[in-house]
Amino acid sequence: MDRQVDDWAWMKEKKFSKMFKEIEHRLEGVLGVGKFEWVDRRVFDQVFDQRTLLAVYKLMQQGHIETLDWPIARGKEAHVFHATTPNGVAAVKIFHTSNAVFKGLMQYIEGDPRFGGLRRRHHELVNIWVRKEHRNMMRMAKVGLRVPEPHALFRNILVMDYLGNAEGPSPRLRDVEVSDPEAVVEELLEWLRICWNDAKLVHADFSEYNILWHNEKPRVIDVGQSVAKEHPHADEFLVRDVTRLVEWGQRQGVAIELADAMAHVIFE
Ligand SMILES: Nc1ncnc2c1ncn2[C@@H]1O[C@H](COP(=O)(O)OP(=O)(O)O)[C@@H](O)[C@H]1O
Ligand SMILES: [Mg+2]
Incomplete structure (x- = not known):
């Protein structure tokens, strides 16, 4: 999942750099700084594009996430993180807004005036997928099935009960x-x-x-x-x-x- 250098240009814009400064210290666990030096910084580059950072910002403002602490697992479609919240801990599943396959296809479509808005439609599809997971969880919990209870969702991010302890997630x-x-x-x-x-x-x-x-x-x-x-x-x-x-x-x-x-x- 290589990023082009200018993928981060938006961060230099004033309002974004201000926003990022506000939450930077709450992301140390994914940035791989401070006591989280062991965390692979590439995780950040893979997961946190502009939209995703904005969504994290929003969930932080709403009080659903205090800090994102460390990556629990990485999958093809999503990364799962341990988070601390005002009420305890949570697992935060962040779905990738893009992947290598999609990026590969996109370079041949984007810029062709006949096919616009592909990126937006793809984001919508990812968001629908997250809402689907959220709804499925609610519907299962409602009939008494034990699943992690969802706390919040926003765009490509789902916050739910963390199953595990301070050392790590419960094993599969x-x-x-x-x-x-x-x-x-x-x-x-x-x-x-x-x-x-x-x-x-x-x-x-x-x-x-x-x-x-x-x-x-x-x-x-x-x-x-x-x-x-x-x-x-x-x-x-x-x-x-x-x-x-x-x-x-x-x-x-x-x-x-x-x-x-x-x-x-x-x-x-
Ligand atoms: N609520 C949770 N609490 C603790 N760990 C979790 C939780 N949800 C997922 N994980 C961890 O993240 C991994 C990937 O999550 P999963 O929902 O299976 O995503 P994927 O679609 O990538 O398979 C799991 O195998 C588990 O180790
Ligand atoms: Mg899985």
Whole structure:
């Protein structure tokens, strides 16, 4: 994700440099300065373009973020940060407003007078994706499913409960050995059942990578791609989610079959 040198020119503009000075000390953890010297400064360059910094500024003004502390994880679509808020801590998921593929395509479209506003439309799409994750979380939480509770959202940024402790985030199910896998399978099957029957949603990327092991319990995350039952591929996604769980269980030595698991999720 190379940036051109003049990508930062806007920062020299008076109003932006003033704004940045105001929040700079609250971003030390992502700038890699002070006690955060160990943080890779390139993260900042990848994530914080003008729009994103403005959105962070806004969330800080609204009191949802006090400081952005350190990067928890980086993915293709988003970076997740640990943040401190006036009420405690939070996880802040910041979606990339652009990526290498998009940038590659754009150089052949931008500047062609027949196709304008591509960048804006792309930003809108990213913002819709964030709103979708937020709405999915709310809808799941409403029926009692344990997901990180969302605190706030603005443009490409989602603020939610932080699952972890001062040392770091809770590990993914992928990275732990659980002592009672049968109970975990049971609990997650129940999660899928309630999600399907009560929230009327399919997670659609249900895997040991998107489940955190938090306080000895599984916690499902990453629900941006979750879709409503009415989605034409909802059934297919549901079967895939259940299959992943069944396969995980079988690898842990749990006696469970896909047909029974599916029946439980759909009929009980
Ligand atoms: N609420 C949270 N609390 C703690 N860590 C989180 C939280 N949400 C995400 N993470 C961490 O960030 C990683 C990526 O988040 P995820 O939502 O799965 O995004 P992606 O779309 O990049 O997969 C997770 O694997 C987890 O380690
Ligand atoms: Mg994920």
